[in-house]
Amino acid sequence: MLAQIQETAQWIKDHTSLRPTTAIVLGTGLGRLAEEIEVIEKFPYADIPNFPVSTVEGHSGCLIFGRLGDKEVLAMQGRFHYYEGYDMKQVTFPIRVMHELGVKTLFVSNASGGVNPDFAIGDLMFITDHINFFPEHPLRGKNFPTGPRFPDMSAAYNPELLQLARNIAQEKGIRHVEGVYVGTQGPTFETPAEYRMYYRIGGDAVGMSTVPEVIVAHHTGIRVFGISIITDLGVEGKIVAVSHEEVQVAANAVQPIMADLMREMIKRSC
Template sequence: MLDRIKSTACFIRNKVAFEPEVGIILGTGLGGLADGIDTVASLDYREIPDFPVSTVEGHRGRLIFGMLGGKKVVAMQGRFHYYEGYTPQQVVFPVRVMKMLGIRYLFVSNASGGVNETFRTGDLMVITDHINLIPNPLIGPNIAELGPRFPDMNDAYNHELIEKAKRVAAREEIPLRFGCYVGGTGPTYETQKEYGYFKAIGGDAVGMSTTPEVIAARHMGVTVFGVSVITNMGLTGLKSTHEEVQEEGIKAGKRMTRLFTELLKEL
């Protein structure tokens, strides 16, 4: 696995003479942030050796290199999910490659269902913690060059960046929520009892991604900041569709883009 990670990173470096400081993962309906990047190069996932290919509508499927908020970034316009049939190790493969390319920070985003009844559709929730219900990507032999056997997840979502985000949001008048994200396998939207369970165990929002990538990033010592866009309210009993989730993600994407851009300036 380590050889494949290094080989893929080497391929990208040979194609793109650009060393990113920050990696960004864009969730369902949130690919619009890419429009704000002063792009110097892009690569379709299909061009990259050993890279998975996104099969989900709303995930463009390319790496974008450029400047955002005065920082060198590489953005994943489209991510990979366990429910697509990929192993947890394949899901986090791009994060490991981005680390090899030089990132020190990872900004993650996702579309999620609201569990906290005080939330509303379209809210931005800064992730302060998570509960991972997806098979852990670190299961199996540990690669010591990537990180320790038992990484500490106490500061999974960096407290300093969360405080900076609060100050940015106040200055830019961007309303924020804060809470715990629950990562489930999907691909079904949750039942009412499952939403109730997630609430009971401390969740504020639930989705089908993010936690594996964050685990892999922290395993490698990458600092993480995360935002969930609340695209539907789970406990209302209303049916959810992928099209609605995409639509709400697009609406909230402009505020998330502003938050990410201004926060990057603070790094």
């Protein structure tokens, strides 16, 4: 795996002169944030050696190098999920490549179902912590030399970036909530009983991604900020049937606000 990571990183270095230290993972319905980026190079995943290919609607499947404001950035326009049939090494392969390329800060985004009764559809949730419900751990197996065998996870979501997001949201009058993200394997949406369980164990929102990426990023020393768009509600009395298409629509509606927040965070932090 290490040889593949190095081969992929070298291929990317050979195809672009940009060396961004900031990366963004754009999740379901959030790929349009790429329109905010001045694209210098754009590589379909299928063209990149050893890269998996995104199969989910709403995930374009391109690696973008460009500028957001006056900062160089690398952006994943679509991610890989455990439910697509990939193992955790494949799901988190791009994060390993980012580290090899010199990325120091990672912004991750996703769409999720809110289980906190105080949440509303369209809320931006700053992720303060997570609960890992994936059946396979991304660090299982031989330890990579990027971090310790037993990494501490007490601050997987960087406190300084979280405070910066709070400050910017206050300045711009952006409504936001904060909470714990529960990561599950999917691909089914949750049952009412599962929603209740996730809330009772301390979750505020539930989704099918992000947690493996954050674990591996943290293991490599990359600092992380995570944001989740609440696209549906798993709150008793408010649960309705939901489709992937509806999740995309809800996420797209909030995209300009999230783009504004992330643009300002990257400007000030990287």
